[in-house]
Amino acid sequence: MKVVATNSKARRNYDLLDKFESGIELKGTEVKSLRAGSVNINDAYCIVRHGEIFVENMHIAPYKSGNIFNHDPLRRRKLLLHKREIIRLSSKMEQKGLALVPLRVYFNGKGKAKLEIALARGKHSYDKREDIAKRDQEREMKKQMKYRY
Numbered sequence: 001m002k003v004v005a006t007n008s009k010a011r012r013n014y015d016l017l018d019k020f021e022s023g024i025e026l027k028g029t030e031v032k033s034l035r036a037g038s039v040n041i042n043d044a045y046c047i048v049r050h051g052e053i054f055v056e057n058m059h060i061a062p063y064k065s066g067n068i069f070n071h072d073p074l075r076r077r078k079l080l081l082h083k084r085e086i087i088r089l090s091s092k093m094e095q096k097g098l099a100l101v102p103l104r105v106y107f108n109g110k111g112k113a114k115l116e117i118a119l120a121r122g123k124h125s126y127d128k129r130e131d132i133a134k135r136d137q138e139r140e141m142k143k144q145m146k147y148r149y
Helices: 028-035 083-093 125-148
Strands: 002-006 014-024 045-049 052-056 077-080 098-107 113-122
Touching (some): 014 098, 052 083
Antiparallel strands (some): 014 113, 052 077, 098 113
16 A cells, blocks of 8 residues: 555544545546655545535646646545445534545555545644643653653
8 A cells, every 4th residue: 555645634633533445536647646646635625515525625736747638736526435435424424513534645455546534523722732732741651661661
């Protein structure tokens, strides 16, 4: 599995509840650009429209050796999920405060481009401060344990 891009903001800004793996409907030059690693998903988000899930604001740079067949970098891309999963996700997204957030883009063992998405709830600023405090505490404990032995 080759990870192409990760969403560094997702774990900091959201509580991740469920994770899903989905395929992405891509054009030819987009796949080549993905293999080159020129993708950014930090500001991307997923929406449900007419029983289908799309990822928006995922920037895949135009392929350098492409010609007139190059794609729009910020176009809406359809996610490939089973109907059951789409219905389940759309019903959960109707709840207040839940969103679909892309976590990472990667190629699986068969060479197919996949997007890992998560059902997430946004964190408040005090939650973020608590997480930072816990991390600092754990780091300090490990440091003390290291000096103890």
